Amino acid sequence: MRLLPLGCGGFIPAHGRQTMCFLVVDGGEALLLDAGSGLARLLEPRVAAALPPGDRLDIVLTHYHLDHVVGLSYLPGLARDRRVRIFAPAAPLTESGPEALERLIAPPLFPVRFEAWPMPVEIVPYAGPELVVGRFELRVRAQRHPGGSAGLRLDDRLAYLTDTVVDPASAEFVAGVDTLLHEVWLTAEEAGTEDAGRTGHSAAPGVADLARRAEVGRLMPVHHHPRRTTADLEALALDLAARAGRDVLLPAEGDSLAVGRRR
Numbered sequence: 655m656r657l658l659p660l661g662c663g664g665f666i667p668a669h670g671r672q673t674m675c676f677l678v679v680d681g682g683e684a685l686l687l688d689a690g691s692g693l694a695r696l697l698e699p700r701v702a703a704a705l706p707p708g709d710r711l712d713i714v715l716t717h718y719h720l721d722h723v724v725g726l727s728y729l730p731g732l733a734r735d736r737r738v739r740i741f742a743p744a745a746p747l748t749e750s751g752p753e754a755l756e757r758l759i760a761p762p763l764f765p766v767r768f769e770a771w772p773m774p775v776e777i778v779p780y781a782g783p784e785l786v787v788g789r790f791e792l793r794v795r796a797q798r799h800p801g802g803s804a805g806l807r808l809d810d811r812l813a814y815l816t817d818t819v820v821d822p823a824s825a826e827f828v829a830g831v832d833t834l835l836h837e838v839w840l841t842a843e844e845a846g847t848e849d850a851g852r853t854g855h856s857a858a859p860g861v862a863d864l865a866r867r868a869e870v871g872r873l874m875p876v877h878h879h880p881r882r883t884t885a886d887l888e889a890l891a892l893d894l895a896a897r898a899g900r901d902v903l904l905p906a907e908g909d910s911l912a913v914g915r916r917r
């Protein structure tokens with residue numbers, strides 16, 4: 655399985671980073687996790703070449719904040735030759751359901767509604783605890799974040815926990831997974847002055863402790879704070895590795911990374 659990070663930033667595109675979007679490719683099928691501004695990278699030749707040929711594009715959203723959904727509005731310019739399926743979280747995972755998307759993709763915020771797009775769009779609500787998207791079998795867990803969000807695990811290879819307060823109970827959910835993508839919004843230093851619980855996000859020490867307890871193969875910090883430079887992130891990754899005692903890899907947008915025990 656390959657993972658192509660297309661957007662690793664949270665909130666604001668900054669320092670060359672786009673907002674949250676990850677392309678997962680396995681066995682000739684593809685899945686996008688979230689649809690932030692990083693979805694625009696589907697226009698880049700390397701990314702386009704990694705997308706398996708086919709007539710379908712599947713997207714799983716974790717929640718409805720703009721840094722995870724704004725890229726949906728790019729789809730008529732990026733995927734007009736594919737049938738698009740958007741797997742959209744619903745209660746009890748999130749307070750809002752897919753109707754949030756009907757508000758975003760509608761005048762005056764967007765000129766045409768989904769029904770009038772040049773390709774068919776199907777919106778599929780999901781509530782867990784399982785979700786099957788083509789060949790991908792996901793497990794789903796509710797997370798604590800303003801409005802709620804969904805944590806996702808794809809068999810033993812990949813888990814994606816973002817836009818959540820770090821939750822020690824996630825250790826069981828991600829136990830033994832090869833690659834854990836987990837948000838790290840605050841550094842240890844910032845966590846001393848800012849209440850992570852109030853932000854609805856995670857601080858580095860808690861994420862490192864979770865990765866250690868869950869014995870994940872590798873931790874990839876994502877959903878970076880827009881104020882962080884690449885040098886800041888490299889320092890953060892070293893801190894995480896020291897505390898977690900696990901491999902920590904800072905994913906670069908446009909990379910194609912092997913994921914799974916035999917990587």
Ligand SMILES: [Zn+2]
Binds near residue numbers: 664665721722817877
């Ligand atoms: Zn976010």
Ligand SMILES: [Zn+2]
Binds near residue numbers: 717719799
């Ligand atoms: Zn959010």
